[in-house]
Amino acid sequence: MAKDERKTVVVVGAGALGLSSALTLLKALPSSKYRILLVASYFSADGPDPSFPSTAAGAHYRPIPATTPQLKFEARLANTTCNRFRNLAAEHPEYGIKFLEGREYVSGEAAPAYQALLPEYRQLDGFRVLNDDEKPTDVEFAARYETYTLDPDTYLFHLLRRYRLDGGEVKRAELKSLQEAFELEGHDVAIVVNCSGMGFGDPQVFIIRGGSPPSSGILGLIADRFSGQTCLVANLCDKTITQQDADGGWSFVIPRPLGGGTIVGGTKQPNDWNSLPEASIRNNLLEKAAKLYPAMLNAEGKFDVIRDIVGRRPAREGGLRLEAETLPSSTSSKRTVVHAYGAGGRGYELSWGIAEEVLRMVTDILPQSLLSRL
Ligand SMILES: Cc1cc2nc3c(=O)[nH]c(=O)nc-3n(C[C@H](O)[C@H](O)[C@H](O)COP(=O)(O)OP(=O)(O)OC[C@H]3O[C@@H](n4cnc5c(N)ncnc54)[C@H](O)[C@@H]3O)c2cc1C
Known part of the structure; x- marks a missing residue:
């Protein structure tokens, strides 16, 4: 068999x-010049694992007031992703993405931030501040908008399937370093994209599991994104609701499409590596969700619990790392890595925006002569 002369882009x-970046690269780069190889130690078919948060997510999209340059940038990524999900929901029903009503109930310190940022929220489809008679009495700020939810198992399975059907290559391996990705046997590696979640020994990365969420500051605004322990219940729900209480507590419900039940959450605890669910946390989550949306309860006024979920969000001081780096190399060829990791609790809702940034960086770095499809 003739040797494959094409260069490889490793993700x-x-x-x-990783999957959205790999698919984006696969569609954009000329297949006559480049192979795309996805290398990972875990795939979603391996089942839930706390260290693989993509299998543990809710997952819904909940805009955050863009109070910093970083959050403004992320808002742009989230917007790109939302548009992409809208197209995917229409063109690929198998991905199980559902557009539905989202509700925001905010009290306490965070409420003024939401009030002050109403102009940004008004860009969301179906955005409307709720009248007093439409919201719970103890809630200061309440709004509704159109958003989406997805079931990670279904979604990741079909992304990987699409990637493989379109000619993407896959290898299961645990890499000790990014240098190893340049030395994979049988590949002439042009560039490596690092979508490893936590990076490779990045000291700015930390994980967040279950516990008490912060009540103020930026972390307060985004605390539900760190929620580490959730509970999957069979009870169905027609909207996704997030509530921030005046005492700093959080609760949310996220319906999973295609009859996949509902996620009830959630909690946050930085640097807690406990991978076992705690019964007291589950009871607390269910109690709060029963108050948040009693219409979900079954005929006996209860939840039908399917399982507890524990996950560790790959958070990073300073936020998501999205940049190129040249690694030291003893060979004549340059070893450039495009980093895309540390998405914390926003990986799904930023994913397609991140994938476009990855593509932009990769095409800036690869020789222009090899990007033509001719
Ligand atoms: C309870 C919970 C609820 C959440 N809810 C939401 C939500 O509603 N909305 C939302 O947008 N996000 C949510 N998130 C966050 C979201 O799940 C993460 O941001 C996202 O999954 C991160 O994806 P990732 O691809 O960066 O990393 P990961 O999911 O960590 O995947 C990393 C991949 O890299 C591979 N890898 C790592 N190191 C190596 C190595 N050395 N060699 C080979 N392969 C390696 C792994 O095997 C894996 O395949 C939630 C997370 C949790 C835990």
Whole structure:
């Protein structure tokens, strides 16, 4: 058999970021010049694992007031992703993406931030501040808008299937370093994209599991994104609701499409590596959700619990790392890595925006002569 002369673009990671980046590269780069190889230690078919958060997510999209340059940038990525999900929902029903009503109930310190940022929220489809008679009495700010939810198992399975049907290559391996990705046997590697979730020994990365969420500051605004322990119940729900209480507590419900039940959450605890669910946390989550949306309860006024879910969000001081880096190399060829990791609790809702940034960086770096489809 003739030797494959094409260069390889390696994407490390088969989570939300790796799969969307790999698919985007596969569609954009000329297949006559480049192979795309996805290398990962975990795939979604392996089942839930706390260290593979893509299998543990809710997952819904909940805009955050863009109070910093980083959050403004992320808002743009989220917007790109939302548009992409809208197209995918229409063109690929098998991905199980559902557009539905989202509700935001906010009290306490965070409420003024939501009030002040109403102009940004008004861009969301179906955005409307709720009248007093439409919201719970103890809630200060309440709004509704159109958003989406997805079931990670279904979604990741079909992304990987699409990637493979379109000619993407896959390898299961645990890499000790990014240098190893340049030395894979049988591949002439042009560039490596690092979608490994937590990076490779990045000291700025930390994980967040279950516990008490922060009540103020930026972390307060986005605390539900760190929620580490959730509970999947069979009870169905027609909207996704997030509530921030005046005492700093959080609760949310996220319906999973295609009859996949509902996620009830959630909690946050930085640097907690406990991978076992705690019964007291589950009871607390269910109690709060029963108050948040009693219409979900079964005829006996209860939840039908399917399972607890524990996950660790790959958070990073300073936020998501999205940049290129040249690694030291003893050979004549340059070793450039495009990093895309540390999405914390926003990996799904930023994923397609991140994938477009990855593509932009990769095409800036690869020789222009090899990007033509001719
Ligand atoms: C309880 C919970 C609820 C959440 N809810 C939401 C939500 O509603 N909306 C939302 O947008 N996000 C949510 N998230 C966050 C979201 O799940 C993450 O941001 C996202 O999954 C991160 O994806 P990733 O692809 O960056 O990394 P990961 O999912 O961590 O995937 C990393 C991949 O890299 C591979 N890898 C890592 N190291 C190596 C190595 N050395 N060698 C080879 N392969 C390697 C792994 O095997 C894996 O395939 C939630 C998370 C949790 C835990």
